[in-house]
Amino acid sequence: MARMKFLCDADRCIECNACVTACKNEHEVPWGINRRRVVTINDGKPGERSVSMACMHCTDAPCAAVCPVSCFYTTVDAVVLHSKDLCIGCGYCFYACPFGAPQYPKVGNFGSRGKMDKCTYCAGGPEADFSTAEYEKYGRNRLAEGKLPLCAEMCSTKSLLAGDGDIIASIYKERVMKRGYGSGAWGWKTAYKETISV
């Protein structure tokens, strides 16, 4: 069975934000919510790196562990999803997530948090596949069509890789060996509790 992962090759990312735009457009993500974002460190200095960040779909997800209503679940592909019907908008998942993936619309009482929204690995949610309800709440379900997440598909430099962990690890390993160095597959160790052996 495939174990789905993301890998952002920080040596290839050119900060074009195609992943951000693709995600926003495909799922009609509301204003103020950023499922995926590109962060640039050491901007303008030698060693500048850009990394595309979204939910890493962790093994032993911290968000799932702290949720007071247990609204998270992990699919057979190891994609971490949640139910917006159960979510109470408390914010705990945001406090626990090392990557800052959970986002909230400001529609709660006193303008506070509404239901949590995050990257779904283009795998929708607990509603029936391809239903209107699923699209309205969680966005498009590409995984059920047999397709990979759109952010990785749209990446202009193929720095953002998505798919089965073993396959993308081998792609990345090939790159590292070819160029003689690698940036350690940002976030991989924190999310999946393992390293890519090169």
Place this chain on the structure above:
Amino acid sequence: MNTWFKSLVALLALAFVASTPVAAQNNNFNPTKEAVKEEQLLNALKSGERLTGRISIPDENAASLIQPAGQEWRVFHQQKLPIIGGVAILGMLALLAVFYVVRGRIRIDGGFSGVTITRFASLDRFTHWLTAGCFIVLALSGLNLSFGRMLILPFFGPETFATLTALGKLAHNYLSFPFMFGIALMFVIWVRDNIPNKLDLEWIKQGGGLIFKDKHPPAKRFNAGQKVVFWIVMGGGVVMSVSGWFLLFPYQAQGGVSELQLWTTIHALLAVLFVAAMFAHAYIGSVGMEGAFDAMGNGEVDLNWAKEHHALWVEEEQAKGKAPAIPPRAMPAE
């Protein structure tokens, strides 16, 4: 001559180039190769720091690349808090049970006299019950957020539990305002009688009437134990209100996720201690002491109860002409 001159110039040029710092640097430093390594960067972070960069999104909070403090917060919330909460709350309940078994209900030694004295006016009682009522709902809904998944969810379906929790969260958010108002009001009406003084030391030395059966240490309107409760409620209430304020309006917290983790930690820790303290207060005001509940129940307490537990206050009230004199047939136990 020309050839010799040219070679000399070439040699000098080579020497010049070779000796400059630029040439030396190029051999050792490759900025592309000194690339980001997750391990390295995480080690460089101090506790609570986030790794941030530049983003094109206006929201500054999105600039964080990784915040390892989230893992620590998870450990606190899932492991440390349940232990601290369990020890505090269950420990307090166990302590009260043991106290009840050993010491029993504190009786009025002289028996009920049948004559009452006004202890708390309507404003006092209103303030107390406003704050206490809000506190109970706040405590239950709050404890549910921290422990409900472990203790209550197994008995209800996920939909029912989520609905209950959502309603609880709404109640928690809205009732916090009357609670804060009640705390402020309590401070205004009772702070004068809750200033600690030497009489309280004497009361404590005599065991406060809790430990030794026949002692009735002197006390004015509020004894030392009640003053402790007052200041716990004031201090706890203020800290819960301030920390809770930032949880009500999370986008006002300038420090982003790190600040919110701090406020949540303070709020949760203090909550369990506060609840444990209030169990003790509720115990002594109801089951623990005969005749005590009337004080807040209808405001009128039995005169014998008042003389045994707040003798100096009774004298003050009698001097003001507000209290009935001792009826001849009801004699104090001494």
